[in-house]
Amino acid sequence: MKAIIPAAGLGTRFLPSTKCTPKEMLPVLDKPVIQYVVEEALEPEEIDGVIIVTSPGKPELLSYFQPDRSLEALLRERGKAEYANAVAEAGGMPVDFRYQYEPRGLGHAIRSAADATAGESFLVLLGDYVVPSRSICKAMLEVSQAHGGASVVAVAPCAPEDVSRYGVVAGERAGSLAGFESVGDEEPGAVWRISGLVEKPAPADAPSNLYIVGRYLLSPLVMDLLADQEPGKGGEIQLTDAMARSLEREAMYAVVVDPLSGYDTGTPSGWMATNALMAASDPRFADEFWAAIDERGGLGR
Numbered sequence: 001m002k003a004i005i006p007a008a009g010l011g012t013r014f015l016p017s018t019k020c021t022p023k024e025m026l027p028v029l030d031k032p033v034i035q036y037v038v039e040e041a042l043e044p045e046e047i048d049g050v051i052i053v054t055s056p057g058k059p060e061l062l063s064y065f066q067p068d069r070s071l072e073a074l075l076r077e078r079g080k081a082e083y084a085n086a087v088a089e090a091g092g093m094p095v096d097f098r099y100q101y102e103p104r105g106l107g108h109a110i111r112s113a114a115d116a117t118a119g120e121s122f123l124v125l126l127g128d129y130v131v132p133s134r135s136i137c138k139a140m141l142e143v144s145q146a147h148g149g150a151s152v153v154a155v156a157p158c159a160p161e162d163v164s165r166y167g168v169v170a171g172e173r174a175g176s177l178a179g180f181e182s183v184g185d186e187e188p189g190a191v192w193r194i195s196g197l198v199e200k201p202a203p204a205d206a207p208s209n210l211y212i213v214g215r216y217l218l219s220p221l222v223m224d225l226l227a228d229q230e231p232g233k234g235g236e237i238q239l240t241d242a243m244a245r246s247l248e249r250e251a252m253y254a255v256v257v258d259p260l261s262g263y264d265t266g267t268p269s270g271w272m273a274t275n276a277l278m279a280a281s282d283p284r285f286a287d288e289f290w291a292a293i294d295e296r297g298g299l300g301r
């Protein structure tokens with residue numbers, strides 16, 4: 001099974017930093033954001049490759065996932081084996097690329113990788129959200145396997161006024177992940193059967209406050225439906241709309257996840273907070289990170 005990571009956007013919110021550097025290449029600690037998402041995608045044993053959908057103007061993404069034998073050799077020669085290994089690791093990941101030639105929306109980006117999924121179910125991981133525990137895809141696969149290979153999305157509760165930023169699901173409680181039988185309907189581990197999906201509804205029209213967090217396990221039918229999906233919200237071809245159409249023919253489930261299991265990297269302030277939070281809890285960086293902050297009297301506000 002393949003995992004698709006859309007990475008074709010302009011990174012407007014990070015300009016001018018993203019004038020020459022794709023936003024997916026911005027670092028979180030010592031690795032580019034995209035590498036966290038690729039590693040998360042490859043964590044379940046069912047996944048045997050990642051397809052990054054990018055635009056032709058971002059050759060840096062392709063170079064990053066290519067081996068660089070001369071850099072590796074130079075680093076080894078200089079006794080920097082740890083860096084050489086890190087370079088080798090990035091260049092050895094099973095990552096392939098497809099192009100989205102026009103910015104026509106998330107659904108269009110995913111459809112651009114149709115040939116790579118070979119008629120099988122596939123994962124979608126949006127790159128603005130880093131999940132260090134890598135636990136969400138495993139939960140979606142568990143739910144899908146329990147329901148005959150059905151599509152599954154990860155959802156989390158949000159404040160009612162925030163629903164218009166997301167895809168939102170309608171449905172009813174249909175069970176739990178193994179080991180989470182006693183959790184409430186909107187608590188991590190709850191499983192819902194989906195009866196409808198709406199992209200960025202006005203709060204008054206939202207069928208629930210459970211929003212799609214950016215992790216999907218989708219059936220081949222959704223990929224087929226994307227082929228003739230009409231533009232929706234914002235004039236873009238919406239993945240959510242093709243998923244909604246698939247409900248006429250197939251069941252779909254949602255698994256509730258802890259919204260704090262992921263870190264936002266999609267806005268400058270989210271990305272900064274993510275770096276700070278992850279540095280503060282990473283034994284490789286925490287001591288020096290805090291020392292640098294404390295030297296200036298702490299972060300106080």
Ligand code: G1P
Nearest residue numbers: 106165166167211212213214240
């Ligand atoms: C996309 C999806 C939306 C989902 C969101 C998660 O929206 O269309 O359904 O809830 O990602 O981040 P975007 O953030 O690209 O506008």
